[in-house]
Amino acid sequence: MDLDRDLNPEQRQAVLHGDGPLLILAGAGSGKTRAITCRIAHLIRDRGVEPWQILAVTFTNKAAGEMRERIEKLVGNSKGIWALTFHSFGARLLRRHADLLGWGRDFSIYDTDDSKRLGKLVLHELDLDPELHRIERMLAAVERAKRALRGPDKSGLKGAEKSFYAVYQRSLHKANAFDFSDLILQPNRIFEGHPEVLARYQGRFSHVLVDEFQDTDRAQYALLKKLCPPGSNLCVVGDDDQSIYMWRGAEVANILDFTAHYPGCKTVKLERNYRSTGNILDAASSVIARNPVRHDKRLWTDADPGEPVSLFAARDEREEAQQVARAIREADDNGMPLDEIALFYRVNAQSRALEEGLRLFAVPYRVVGGVRFFDRAEIRNLLAYLRLVANPRSDVDLLRILNVPARGLGDRTRERLVELADRHDCSLLDVIRPDRLEGLRKTEHEKALAFGRMFKELVEQAEGLSAAEVVRMTIERTGYGEALRRQGSFEAQGRLENLQELITAAEDFARGTEDETLQSFLEHVALITDIDLAEEGAEAVTLMTLHSAKGLEFDLVFMTGMEDGFLPHRRSLQNEERAHLDDSFVPGPAHGGIEEERRLCYVGMTRARKRLVLSFAESRSIFGRTEENPPSRFLGDVPGLAASAGRAGRGGATVVDLTDFDLDDDDEIFEDDMVVDYSDEYSQVGGRPGPGARPEAWRGRRVDHASFGHGRVIDAQPSPHGPKLTVEFESVGVKTVMANYVRLV
């Protein structure tokens, strides 16, 4: 690390800043991650700070891991450093001190799905009509209260919401569980109620650094303020232009408050962009410039203008996908690595059409988020078992797996057990004992006890084993694996494979940690993010939402679905309209409106290093219906975009003159003569794949199939459901399979 050579003057200021609070306003691509890691390295190497005295809060676990790696590389010593997300930090504090709040240290962490399940039980218990009191709304109210650090008694909530919060929280306690918001709220409680504990951590962490500060919410900031009294060595890095999480409570105002709450704080601005070409930066800047309230900050670069930002129109989402896929093929042929290419979209549902297009052209891809691995039913079932092993009090988990696989313990028996547990005031598992199962019929009685015995054995044998071993054992001892094998269906086969994958996940986890216990694996699973799961290096393009794209960068970026209604999203416009039309409308605390959408657009554009391609579809079929939306109003903010239109792909070029649109007028109808020169070869209307190029792309490719294994494509034919492949498999010979069922390798 050479501070003089590797850093610009502003970065150097940030890195070398001495004691006291520090605010770094860092524009997109301005090297803030480099500054922050260099600063930590500098503290350890040159200022005698021990790694364990440093707390670095990042936005994702992946970012935390990368930071640790880079520091390790710079100074060869990152052991003991706490680099984690706010939620992981909270979880770690609670693991040590949950007993101070009356929770066991072996608590479970409930994610949104678990909270919903628990919440539904609570609605039932309170005799609240789930139609009238939507569970999502109730939980949102609880979350809001928790973010304001309010307990059930002084929540400010009224009526049903108030009683819901009280019972919900009592149920969490009874189950020895915390929900996501608790991971921030409860550490606040510990620090409030136990000054000696707070003092310990204040003393320990001589230096605290927080990345993506614009996305911290009120409760997180409160925790930070407790940990770091004024005058502390607290360094926060943020960019108000990249605040895209106001909808979940993030408060950009925290940045403003920082200078007030930490008097004497030094402010450093990083305004030089090292990432993107001049054209890309200009385009992004002209979009964000339209936001009225911004910190004074001007991004600049002396990089080449590079290629113009391009824009293309497509008739529908299928054509858009194929245009993109075609352009990727071309970039690939020109030597661009596929993992340097990304496709962004506003909502997860948009990925489907893009995936189909990519498959048509045999472009390998991976999707971040969407239907996540850990959200699949079979995985959640097994995790419920595992969580119950780690924390037998977790009733929602028991209810989930009581009859999985089917063992004759249906709804009626389940209700009885819940009643009994209520009567004995104990957990559901505790009620499954010969002396407590009164009122059950003989067969159910026996079946319940059999389940209890099976589970008890499982717990005993799990003692002292690694997470992966417990996972493997649980699949078998519970009969879940056997039941799936017996089903034998294609679907069941896939589920079994997913369960195997869970064993692998546990093994992978063990490699990266010293603490390979079941409990620590479960905590890891509860707190991982989609981005954390995205494997790197593999030769594949990446598909993700604009939100997931934050903090990443790629050589070539496609921003698809640039339509009013998607970006800006319809919902954000509605909020704005209602606020406008209806005086009594109180916007929720978490509404970024169109300005947040604009920032989202900005974040997406600034991910691109060399080339940025924007696209929109004249009509789009999604959520089972077709809609026509005008091009995104943000496109109109980019000067010269029309002139550069049509560069998405040779032959498939579409020339769009944006001056024909009044992009700020919502009523504008898309008319045919505004878009000219569609290439028929690449348009595909009515599900008939055109001739030629696409099957060609598949021939000779190596693929993996779930049951047939490894093979080579010897022929490909178009079909209504995508390419139909003739594959020569190494083990089973020649077979015909649909492209949907293979993975390119």
Added chain:
DNA sequence: ACTTCCGTTCTTTTT
């Protein structure tokens, strides 16, 4: 008790 099928409803972003 369990499975299957059909109609209904809801679809922004995620720690």
Added chain:
DNA sequence: GAACGGAAGT
């Protein structure tokens, strides 16, 4: 398009 809930069939 999917996920959920209810109803009817095994």
